[in-house]
Amino acid sequence: MYLDATTSISDLESYLNAIGFLDPKTEQIRAVEKPGEGNMNVVLRIRTDKRSFIVKQSRPFVQKYPQIVAPIERIDVEYRFYKAVTNKAIAPHIPEILTYNADNHVLLLEDLGDCKDMSYLYGERNIEASQLDQLLDIASQIHTSTPKAYPRNMELRLLNHQHIFVLPFLKENDFSLNTVQEGLQELALPYRNDEPLKKEIAKVGQQYLSEGNTLLHGDYYPGSWMAKGDHIYVIDPEFSFMGFAEFDIGVLAAHSILITMDTDCLQTIKSRYPGRLNGLLLAQVAGIELMRRLIGLAQLPLKRSIQEKKLLLELARALILDKSS
Structure with missing residues (x-):
């Protein structure tokens, strides 16, 4: 029914x-x-x-x-x-x-009651340190859970893989970015023709499809966070799977950057997360998530100028290709 x-x-x-x-x-x-x-x-x-x-x-x-x-x-x-x-x-x-x-x-x-989707943060352009700490603590609690067996969730991961690692970077697709914002299609073209960039993205994509030993939420961004006063709930874990912690935390970092336009978020998040993280992988996931949210199908309620999006895309490319993290 x-x-x-x-x-x-x-x-x-x-x-x-x-x-x-x-x-x-x-x-x-x-x-x-x-x-x-x-x-x-x-x-x-x-x-x-x-x-x-x-x-x-x-x-x-x-x-x-x-x-x-x-x-x-x-x-x-x-x-x-x-x-x-x-x-x-x-x-x-x-x-x-x-x-x-x-x-x-x-x-x-x-029913969690009178909560609000934390996508409002994109408009406020600010995420409080206390909110960030709470989100990192919740993520850590998820990551340290030890289910005896867990679904591979491969069908949904394959769908997500396409929308994160493949479709935003195709030279030709049927999604016109200029319907989102005039000039965005042209802004995306250099990245869709950037073979070294796409090679690194594909490597991370293969790791995403591999089996890991950490339980992930799988879609750890403001649309999955609910605020009730100072308290945060996390919902919608249908993308969850056993993978690597850097995926959840990299997504969190990317959206913190989209919210604040502050690149220091990445280092702050890495230092405050209670567990050990691979800095390069964390940066690459953050960069890929930035790019796919800017030039992919899964658009956000994000009011940023073309110049701001240009800067964010340049930052994202640097995060993906800089091996010094």
């Missing part, structure tokens, strides 16, 4: 009753809302006369881009992630699992 915002309350009650979660004789649904714009999955907030909770359901395509095929099993990976991160320090930063219905690819989660 597919659920969405148009599903009737009676059908929702029947479904939730059928999976043993809600008895409509004792609890009635009062409202169904969209808590935000989901990228990968259908996400609903259901309010009853007793509580509220979140329903997530995966489809065999990306919710925001239905033309992109994606593995429907990704919701199982999200479920497995939440089950794997069991240490007490991280529990306050992730939603509680309420129930999981594998047959319909549905995960029911705690």
Whole structure:
């Protein structure tokens, strides 16, 4: 059964009753809302006369881009992630699992309440030191989790690999960057013809597809962070896999640079992360993430001038090619 915002309350009650979660004789649904714009999955907030909770359901395509095929099993990976991160320090930063219905690819989660997606940081052009420390601590707690077995998540990784390491750097593709911002297409061309750059990107891409020994969130950027006052939650771990810590932390560093336009973020993050990191790999991941967010399909709510984007792309290239990190 597919659920969405148009599903009737009676059908929702029947479904939730059928999976043993809600008895409509004792609890009635009062409202169904969209808590935000989901990228990968259908996400609903259901309010009853007793509580509220979140329903997530995966489809065999990306919710925001239905033309992109994606593995429907990704919701199982999200479920497995939440089950794997069991240490007490991280529990306050992730939603509680309420129930999981594998047959319909549905995960029911705690409603975190009045939170805001931390994509607002791009507009503020600032990330507080306390926020950065909290995000690094959460990442470290994820990375030190030790699941006995974990899904390879290879189908979703292959999809992500294309959008991070391949498509933004094709000489010809069907995505016109000038529809995002006039002049961006021309800005991207030198990087799409830069063979030494693309060779290094391909090497990191192969490492991304290799098996590692560290549990990763896999999409550690502001769209996966939720703020409630000074407290941060981390959600949407469907891209998670066993890999290398530099991937999550490099993505965090890239978005910190996009937010602040301050290149010192990279060194700050490296020095504050509690674990050991490979400086070169960290810098390369950060550079690749900067580039793919500027000249790839997965655009951000980022208001930066063409000159600022030019500087960011130049920085990204230097991070990828400079072997002295």
